Amino acid sequence: MTTTTRRSPALTVTRLVAPTMLWISALYLAIAIAVFTVIAYVELGLGERTDESTSHAELLANSSPRFFLGSLALIVTSTLLAHYLPMGVTRRQLFWAGTTLALGGAAVAAAVIAGLFLVEWFVLDGTGIPITYRTPHLFDGSTQVGTVFLEHFIALAAFMVLGWLIGSVFGRYGGWGGLGLLLPCLLLGLLPEALLGVGWVGQAYDALGIEPLPTAASVPLGIAAVAVMLLLNHRLMRDMPLRRPTS
Amino acid sequence: MFDDRSPIYQQIADKIKNDVLSGELSADTQVMSTNQYAAFYRINPATAAKAFRQLIDEGVLYKRRGIGMFVSGEARPVLLAQRRERFFREVVDVMLAEARVLGISLDDVVRHIETGRGTQK
Amino acid sequence: MTYSIEARDLRLDYRGSPALRGIDFRLAGGGIYGLIGRNGSGKTSLLSLVASLAKPTAGTLLVDGEDPFENPRIMPDVCLVQDRIKDSGDEIWKVGSFLRTAAALRPRWDQEYADRLVDLFELPRRKRISSLSLGKRSALNIIVGLASRAPVTIFDEAYVGLDAPSRYAFYDEVLADYMAHPRTVIMSSHLVEEVDSLFEEVLILDEGRLLVHEDTDDLRSRGVSLTGPAQAVDDLRHGLTVLNEQVLGGTKSITVYGDLDEDALSRARAAGVEAGPVRLQDLFVHLTRKDRR
Numbered sequence: 001m002t003t004t005t006r007r008s009p010a011l012t013v014t015r016l017v018a019p020t021m022l023w024i025s026a027l028y029l030a031i032a033i034a035v036f037t038v039i040a041y042v043e044l045g046l047g048e049r050t051d052e053s054t055s056h057a058e059l060l061a062n063s064s065p066r067f068f069l070g071s072l073a074l075i076v077t078s079t080l081l082a083h084y085l086p087m088g089v090t091r092r093q094l095f096w097a098g099t100t101l102a103l104g105g106a107a108v109a110a111a112v113i114a115g116l117f118l119v120e121w122f123v124l125d126g127t128g129i130p131i132t133y134r135t136p137h138l139f140d141g142s143t144q145v146g147t148v149f150l151e152h153f154i155a156l157a158a159f160m161v162l163g164w165l166i167g168s169v170f171g172r173y174g175g176w177g178g179l180g181l182l183l184p185c186l187l188l189g190l191l192p193e194a195l196l197g198v199g200w201v202g203q204a205y206d207a208l209g210i211e212p213l214p215t216a217a218s219v220p221l222g223i224a225a226v227a228v229m230l231l232l233n234h235r236l237m238r239d240m241p242l243r244r245p246t247s
Numbered sequence: 248m249f250d251d252r253s254p255i256y257q258q259i260a261d262k263i264k265n266d267v268l269s270g271e272l273s274a275d276t277q278v279m280s281t282n283q284y285a286a287f288y289r290i291n292p293a294t295a296a297k298a299f300r301q302l303i304d305e306g307v308l309y310k311r312r313g314i315g316m317f318v319s320g321e322a323r324p325v326l327l328a329q330r331r332e333r334f335f336r337e338v339v340d341v342m343l344a345e346a347r348v349l350g351i352s353l354d355d356v357v358r359h360i361e362t363g364r365g366t367q368k
Numbered sequence: 369m370t371y372s373i374e375a376r377d378l379r380l381d382y383r384g385s386p387a388l389r390g391i392d393f394r395l396a397g398g399g400i401y402g403l404i405g406r407n408g409s410g411k412t413s414l415l416s417l418v419a420s421l422a423k424p425t426a427g428t429l430l431v432d433g434e435d436p437f438e439n440p441r442i443m444p445d446v447c448l449v450q451d452r453i454k455d456s457g458d459e460i461w462k463v464g465s466f467l468r469t470a471a472a473l474r475p476r477w478d479q480e481y482a483d484r485l486v487d488l489f490e491l492p493r494r495k496r497i498s499s500l501s502l503g504k505r506s507a508l509n510i511i512v513g514l515a516s517r518a519p520v521t522i523f524d525e526a527y528v529g530l531d532a533p534s535r536y537a538f539y540d541e542v543l544a545d546y547m548a549h550p551r552t553v554i555m556s557s558h559l560v561e562e563v564d565s566l567f568e569e570v571l572i573l574d575e576g577r578l579l580v581h582e583d584t585d586d587l588r589s590r591g592v593s594l595t596g597p598a599q600a601v602d603d604l605r606h607g608l609t610v611l612n613e614q615v616l617g618g619t620k621s622i623t624v625y626g627d628l629d630e631d632a633l634s635r636a637r638a639a640g641v642e643a644g645p646v647r648l649q650d651l652f653v654h655l656t657r658k659d660r661r
Binding site for chain 3: 083090
């Protein structure tokens with residue numbers, strides 16, 4: 001009997017799923033970067049603004065990545081359970097695989113975004129054009145790589161875990177139950193960004209005259225909100241049955 | 248393959264006994280293992296093992312540890328004696344009972360057998 | 369490696385209605401067990417619990433002495449093979465990657481054996497599962513079940529999609545691999561004519577209850593069909609469960625279930641009654657017939 005000592009099933013599942021997820025995300029990011037690069041060149045090339053440029057890296061980062069990754073994460077629970085539960089992986093192990101995938105995916109995407117900010121700074125700073133941001137951020141310069149990463153990591157992780165949570169809720173409570181719980185889920189998922197007071201939320205705060213929390217409080221609280229969603233996922237997954245027709 | 252009322256293991260045991268009686272399996276020859284029997288007849292090895300256990304109990308087979316099962320020396324004489332007894336009980340007695348129902352006298356039966364013996368020779 | 373399986377008053381509600389209504393049994397392990405039941409009798413529900421796909425509503429289930437649900441030691445050692453890959457999205461996978469996934473997650477996987485089985489069942493490794501015929505899909509699942517060498521291996525209607533030659537190849541492989549690597553094998557179906565000789569013990573489920581759990585030979589010997597003059601046949605039926613009854617003129621044929629008195633049988637034979645075997649499949653059909661419930 002060939003007995004292979006099995007490494008952690010959670011890591012094995014992560015390793016098996018990650019390539020597919022990376023492929024899809026890379027394809028999406030490539031398209032998004034191409035689109036926003038073209039927009040940037042068109043704007044700059046037409047000479048509309050030579051004094052300053054709004055950040056196109058910001059434009060990209062503020063928009064679709066979190067929705068894209070969030071919707072990708074909708075199928076985490078159902079896919080992992082359907083594929084790997086029958087292969088003898090426990091739900092707890094699948095939860096850890098899902099956590100690794102969500103946080104890992106958010107980290108990779110945040111790193112790419114931080115890189116884009118840096119590239120944009122290189123290109124524009126070389127021509128002497130200063131960069132402005134449309135919305136408030138934790139950082140005030142594109143070269144603050146760590147802060148750029150942190151802000152986007154929290155925002156992206158929030159959306160990925162939110163997508164995953166919505167998938168779990170629908171998997172657990174079915175269509176109507178899922179719809180009923182959609183709003184509380186969305187509120188919880190938007191909480192990290194609301195706490196950070198960045199992006200469009202930050203803009204809204206400015207308009208309403210609300211003072212955002214100091215970074216020292218907002219970052220841990222934002223991370224805590226993500227952790228709460230992870231915990232909910234764990235509770236939802238740990239005794240979820242795999243629906244099969246009886247015969 | 249086995250459609251008789253008696254359990255499969257009984258049928259396997261009977262088949263081995265028949266092979267011993269016909270001389271196909273002589274004393275001290277090794278018989279197939281339970282697993283070989285199971286694979287050949289596509290049956291559960293536990294079923295085949297039951298047949299062997301019965302044959303060992305009856306003294307038809309004996310076991311050599313680690314090697315396998317063999318036909319015992321007294322198997323054939325013992326089986327012959329058993330079958331002879333069974334022949335009278337299950338063939339002759341039943342035949343005579345049937346003859347009585349049909350009103351055939353014992354003498355007629357004996358006479359028939361003797362003419363049969365005559366033609367056989 | 370073999371695991372025992374034990375259920376005590378095991379219950380499962382499925383979508384608000386009971387699928388299992390209190391099941392008790394103990395399988396010592398290391399045998400081939402037949403689980404027989406009509407569609408909807410609760411076979412798949414029971415097996416889903418063994419494979420931890422769902423949690424019992426009430427009662428106890430033990431695999432190798434432990435609760436299998438979310439048990440990281442037991443779950444990789446239980447392999448449930450179903451007739452096809454249902455609603456899991458596995459169809460987009462290629463045969464090869466499906467097998468590699470199983471290889472990565474099943475701790476006792478035998479790659480050489482898997483390769484041999486892929487050749488035996490003539491599976492195309494590079495094709496997507498969705499492009500395979502139903503029979504080849506069944507074969508793929510069966511390969512995973514066999515090559516996983518899981519101490520508890522369950523084939524749930526796993527072979528109904530196979531054509532006859534493949535089915536016999538499957539029976540031979542199950543038997544050969546079971547003898548070479550003893551484990552607890554459960555084969556579940558409502559069609560058992562071809563496989564009942566493989567079973568050491570038989571469990572019959574009916575409407576969520578365990579109707580029979582017996583040694584296969586004992587069960588088979590408890591079913592007898594009696595055909596002969598109506599009066600003589602009726603004299604035999606006392607104390608026995610009559611499962612089926614047919615009359616043709618003065619001749620009566622009944623199927624009885626129970627321990628038949630050998631002396632009474634000898635007397636009946638003399639009165640012209642013929643005793644015949646009842647196949648396990650027929651016994652099952654009679655025992656679970658609707659009008660008997």
